[in-house]
Amino acid sequence: MGRGRRRTPRCAASRPLRQLSLPRRSGGGSREAAIVDAARSAARRAGRRAPGPAVHGGDPPGIGGGRMEAVAPARSRWVDLPPAIQRAIEARTGPVRGAWDAPDVGGALAVVVDTWTETSVLVRGARFGDQQGRDALRAEAAVAALELEHVPALRWRAAVGTWDLLATSHVSGRPAxxxxxxxxxxxxxxMLRKARGSTVRGMLPEYADRxxxxxxxxxxxxxxGSHLLHTCMCPGHVLVSHDRATVVDWGRAAxxxxWVDAAYALVQLGEAGHxxxxxxxxxxxxxxxxxxLPGALAAWGAVHSRYWAEQPSLAGRVEIAQELLGGSHD
Ligand SMILES: Nc1ncnc2c1ncn2[C@@H]1O[C@H](COP(=O)(O)OP(=O)(O)OP(=O)(O)O)[C@@H](O)[C@H]1O
Ligand SMILES: [Mg+2]
Structure with missing residues (x-):
């Protein structure tokens, strides 16, 4: 049980962190061609732009749980937790067979609790003072409560001591x-066909705002729009077991x-070599x-290309979007 970090590539597609100069509008043509135009002009701009404005101190409003460039909260392991918290978890989860840290999962506390009676439970926690962490838990809990087949099930949520705790099912599966x-x-x-875009209205932050x-x-x-979005279809978030895919980490849901999650999935396929x-x-x-709607994919492509072009680790996506969408003219 260590404090080790990170394994699968972290997902940053939906986590803009830098303020860029505003774009020119892309031209006409097909929707997909307009995305190509946007990607190309973003690449051109990236090649000649002076360093951008300062990096945000953290995620902009509307994004819960960003921990990539933001300062990570101090991590509490299961063994470090006060016995009262351990007992509180056990009381809700049932007799515990074993519990271990989940080092891959971000946040101040993430433990997998194995019970005698049911499948494992993933307990995440944020301290009361950690607004970003709590926003992520709130989003995760709101989505889990929808009881969708492709989302880890909600077990319980509780305030214990100074901790905000959320338990969902722990999915046994491998990254896609x-x-x-x-x-x-x-x-x-x-999975995307079955999900069919559930309507969520006011319960999650608005995607456009980020x-x-x-x-x-x-x-x-x-x-x-008013549909449920995950906003990062990276392989680490799509866990496969037997013949189905479950999507985890809804902390940045919006x-x-x-169509937005399908667009993220499309880019992932391009990155994977399709x-x-x-x-x-x-x-x-x-x-x-x-x-x-007309112009919507172009807008999505333009906005993301600007962001990707400015991020050293994501700049390759601009090229991928060009290649991917360059092949789309039927
Ligand atoms: N409910 C779950 N069941 C099983 N595994 C999970 C679950 N939630 C998360 N994981 C695993 O932990 C990994 C990291 O979790 P999560 O994405 O929530 O953390 P994160 O801090 O957002 O990391 P990243 O920035 O990489 O997305 C996931 O990629 C997945 O492999
Ligand atoms: Mg994640």
Whole structure:
């Protein structure tokens, strides 16, 4: 049980951290072609731009749980927890067979509790003073309460001592392999088709708001909607077991247009090496993809390309978006 960190690549697609200069609008043409234009112009701008404004101190409003560049909260291991907290967890979870730290899971406290009676439970915790951590728990709990098949089930939420605790089911599965030919790509598509964009209204932060520093006002309007979004379909968040995919880490869930998670999945396929034509054929089998209003995908591509182009670890995505969407002209 160590304090070790990180294994799968951290997901930063939905976690803008830098303020960029505002864009020019992309041109006309097909929606996908407009994304290509946006990606190209972002790449051009990236090549000539002076260093951008200062890095935000943390995530902008509306993003819960960002811990990548933000200062990580001091970590509490199961063995470090006061016995009263351990007992409180046990009281809610049932007799405990074993408990261990979940070093891959971010936050101030993350332990997997194995019980005699049911499947393992993942308990996450944030201190009362950790607003960002608590916002992430709130989002995670709100989504878990929807009882969706592809979301870890809600077990309980409790305030214990100075801790805000959330327990969900611990999914036994492996990170998805999204490379060409992998059956996991089919399972990801099945999951997105079944999810069908649940409506969430006011219970989650608005997706568009997190992009306000990177988007024009009309672009932001195109990123508004009322559907449940995960906002990071990276392989580490898509756990596969048997014949189904479950999506974990809903701490940055938001409400927005129904097609957004399919767009993130499309980029992941591009990163995993799918030829553009194949990736686009795949995404078009997901019904919510076609619900994007004219200009919406272009706005999404423009906003993300600006952000990606400025982040050293993500700049490659601009190229990927170009290649991916460059193959889309039917
Ligand atoms: N309910 C769960 N069941 C099983 N494994 C989980 C669950 N939640 C998270 N994990 C595992 O822990 C990893 C990290 O969890 P999570 O994404 O919540 O942390 P994080 O701090 O947001 O990390 P990252 O920045 O990489 O997304 C996931 O990629 C997944 O492998
Ligand atoms: Mg995560």
């Amino acid at each position: 392999d999204l490379s060409p030919g992998s059956v996991d790509v089919t399972l990801l598509g099945d 992009w306000s520093a990177w988007a024009t006002r009309p672009e932001l309007e195109r990123l508004r 409400r927005g247009p129904a 030829p553009p034509d194949a990736a686009l054929r795949w995404v078009r089998t997901i019904p919510v993809w076609s619900t994007a």
